[in-house]
Amino acid sequence: MAPVETQKVWAIHQSRGTVDKQLEPNFRNEKFIDDNRKHLMTVLDISTFCAKQDIPFRGDDESDQSLNKGKFIEILELLGNEVEIAFCYAILADEVKDASKKELLAASLRYIHKGNVRERAIGFIELRDMDVGTISEKLIELLKPFELDPLKCVGQGYDGASVMSGIHGGVQARMKGAGYRNATYVHCASHRLNLVLASTAERHPLMKSFTDISDLTYSFMNGTKRHALFIDVQDERYPNVQALELARSCSTRWSSRSLEVERFLRRFDCILDTLSIFGNDNDADTSLAAKSLLGSLQTKKFMTILVYFGKLYDYSDFWTKAFRSRQQLFLLV
Structure with a gap:
């Protein structure tokens, strides 16, 4: 062993002392235990990350001089250095x-x-x-x-x-x-914009009418049997294209309403087909609910609102996303 390495080992030995000294109460204090817990949690976090990503843990050489110690140690050092x-x-x-x-x-x-x-x-x-x-x-x-x-x-x-x-x-x-x-x-400036737009929209009767109908449609399609048929209808109409899920809006997130309208527009035909099929269902309650929703969705009023809101959200989304941009400066906001 090189003289420098020998000195390092001896210094570590001196600082730690003998085994019986390390077992004294002073070495088993809460800070010592807490430090070990933090170390263990970090190790577990990185292990979970590597396992989920199917990343190899070891490198060929994990020594201090190695330029490639393996993903586990590299990630550990990266996180530590950033903080x-x-x-x-x-x-x-x-x-x-x-x-x-x-x-x-x-x-x-x-x-x-x-x-x-x-x-x-x-x-x-x-x-x-x-x-x-x-x-x-x-x-x-x-x-x-x-x-x-x-x-x-x-x-x-x-x-x-x-x-x-x-x-x-x-x-x-x-x-x-x-x-x-x-x-x-x-x-958050983006959140403020969301609140202003959402609060303003809730006061308009057209928006409330649209939200009520779209929420009822989402709830209807959320049933296991109904959802499965909705996916099947999409696969039939749009083969080799991934099926889309309907989105539900959040009262304080204007951007969630945008996604709700976008999905409605893109799969409006599939929604109508699914409701038409369930309109002839043997279950009276299911049939009645499907026919009622189908009638509401096929009105000129609803379809006009749907197209109008689709264009409105395209415009408002620009500002919502701009406020969330990493390049956005606080003074400009």
Whole structure:
């Protein structure tokens, strides 16, 4: 073994001490256990990523001098270097519901790495309550394992609900009081545009009529038997083309309405065919619902609204997507 390597091994031995010394209570403290847990979670995350992507774990040479240590170690070093190099960061968070209807807090970190914006999800955590204290506490709990300097946090982005945006009692104010005093709150410009457009549209009777009919159509097609037939009709009309699923709009996401209208326009003929078939179904309730929807969809009023909204969404989508662009400057927004 080379003299330099021998010195390294001896230094490590001196710092660790003997086995019986390492087993003393001081070496089994909470920080030691916590560090091991963080290390294990990182290893598991990278292992899961490599397994899902069917990426080989090992390289031919995993030594420090190797230029290709294998995907596992390369990814591990890449993530570590990005976090270490970043001189500042911002927190992004929003509440979401999972398939089991549990309310979750989703959080991400946004930072600059080599002149490029990076956005990395850091996890989900269940919310038992939706008050300011609970959300703030859970957000800090998500951030804690990363041991980030709170003073380097220069921004926090949430939705515009008062529980999040309140300047005195909101989550943004609570986070500043918890040490993140440089974190300026910014309400997403794209989300604001969504809220304005969605709120305006809901006040118009034509939009409400269209939304009611499209939501009923989505619910009808969501049944197992009905959905299967809808896919079969698409395969017959458009062979060798991937079948499309109908989309359901969200009241606070104008962009989701755009997708709803687009799918309706592209598969309007298939929707009519499916409803026509179920209009002759043996089940009286199914037949009645299908005939009622078919009659509503075939009116000149509905078809005019559908085409009109299709053109409207093409225009509004441009601005919604522009606000979400990575190249967009805050001052221009």
